[in-house]
Amino acid sequence: MNSNYEELFISEAEDYLEQISNSILKLEKDMNDTEAINSIFRGMHTLKGMAASMGYSSITKISHAMEDIMDLIRNSKLNITVDLIDLLLKGTDYLTSLVNKREIDENIIKSFLKVIESIKTGVETSKKIIETEKVEEKKENEKNITLKVIFADDVVLKSARAYVVIKSLQDKNIFINTEPDFDSIMKEKFGNEININIKNVKEIAPLIDDIKSIPEIKDVVVKDEAKSDNDVVIEKKDIKVSLERLDNLQNYIAELVIERGRLQQIAYSIQNEDLINSLNSASKTISAIQDEIMKIRMVPVGQVFDRYPRFMRDLSNRLNKKIKFEIKGSDIELDRAILNALADPLLHLLKNAVDHGIETPDERIKNKKSPEGYILLETKRVKNGVLIIVSDDGKGLDKNKIISKAISLNLISEDESTRMSDHEVFSLILNSGFSTKEEVTDISGRGVGVDAVYNVLKHIGGTLEISSQTGRGTTFILKVPLTLAIIKALLVNVGSEVYIIPLTHIVETIRINMDEIYTIMGKEVFILREGIVPLIRLADIFKSEYNREKENFQIVLVEVDESLYGILVENFVEQSEVVVKPLKGMLAGIPGLAGVTILNNGMPSFIVDVPGIVTISKVG
């Protein structure tokens, strides 16, 4: 079997299994949720077909068995129980493993199929008679077809034409009814088209040709079947494209964008009007393509988040905690690469919320809280990006524990700890190797804490904020850019070097005179609207050569962790869109750098890691 088909099968099967498992969870909450029942049934049905065509017999058997079970439930012949839900989830797990090419002991599959078989026979013997009746009935009304008949724009006798169509169908003994109804049609109370419901016919094409041969009829189409299937059926007009291909496409466009900038520079320098005009229109097309590719890369966050509910259910069961888990804003879109990068960090935050955040039901009752904890994963669109918020109503972060741990790790002194705000204390857990829960569980593991989450965010140009109240809960706010590859940024220079500061961090830009800079406790600051703002000389951070004693400088005011900082540079070059290339190989991990790009003049230039240089300025 061709591996391309295999890949496609795996990725589609995973989609279906995800939807199925979510529907099972919905069904667990509301056992009368017919939509969920139907969705599981259809998912299993499709999966069965897909697996059969690939020759995967185990997957085919299991999905077939589960489809049968769902059919019984669908037709109210089998009652849903907690055991049955567990059985369905177990089956879904087996399928997921098999789809991902993980072997399962044949005996396990056999015994699973046996259980299902016994459920089926138990039901079938008692209700056989009713079943056959129902199936007949269902067959009848399921197979109706709706024809949409469209009349020519300049049709003269609309009603007459419609009547001819209806009559021809009546003659064939397949006519059922029309929309609008027959009377309205005769009174010409309809637009340019009517819908006609007819009985199922073996071959629809000749029938359509017949109708089309009637004069002044523009077109006849078979209307799509009822849309109720759409939560499982992937629309045929969609195609799956590997992220790698999209990455390539985006890289080519990125090159093109850089080249465009260079061409424009040349065109303006030689002042050739024709060239400038032609470039401007080409430039618009390039922007449009760039935009389109960006949109293609955008996927709803639900595509990844939908797998969390199952995980949260199992985890809270295992830890004997009662938790209501809710996802909001799962239709908000994000670049696929960013979403992929966030999948594990978010899972980690959710694990923490269950493991360390939410108390046991007993503890909660003791603290006069509802025994059921609440965890929310919410996505919101904001200016320049997306906020992803993980919040719980658990016990909150332990400020004292964090402080004593930070002191023992030499991150802060005891003296400093007394002067720190709550916010500053919570930010301490972003330091690497920080974890307050002493014991090691298999859920959160050792060594990877919130700092790992923070690192991923830094890598994709995002930020992380933490707030927490003792006894009330903890909230993590992740701010991420919409897209990775192309960002808006300010180009600045220090000495002969050009650096790039992403606009996401910039609050405003300010011009400052030498005599407006003060030194407090060895650190340079300046006054902004009666507030004291620390000054960071970019040239000092990057050890660039520049003229320190100039009359005035430019300041880029940035916000990091709710505090303002002024980055001092010599001049602003321009505001521009830059293509971010990640730092790989030997460039990876250099402090203060977030990425690299190629400027319009063809020279590489580094993108400043704004939170990074703030950290460097505090240490140095």
Place this chain on the structure above:
Amino acid sequence: MKNENKQFITFKIEEKFYGIHISDIIDIYEKLPAVRIPNAENFLYGVINLRGEVVVLVSLKEKLRINKKVEENYIIICENNKEKYGFLVDSIEGIINVESVNMEEIEEGYIKGFIQKDGREIIIIDVKNILNKN
């Protein structure tokens, strides 16, 4: 086959002769303008734009602890872990074929061995170690 396997590109660094196995080399360029990498280790000389790709230049003089007196004029592009790197060298000498000469193989740090050819010693550089070992 045998011949191909024993071809080296030779070049000069501060009056001494060095060689890199031809299969390690992707391309050779005249020196291109580079941008300094702030906060990087000394041997990372800078980055260049190589046909739209950002490539790191490695100073062999820093790596091999050779005092710099002469300005480098050429860049030898090699690949490691799918990333391209450029080595700065003073001048390119040519290709040598060492079929008949025994290479003195030593596994020590950045140097693979020595070759004696036409009365001069050529130091063979271990590209992998230079890029991976500190």
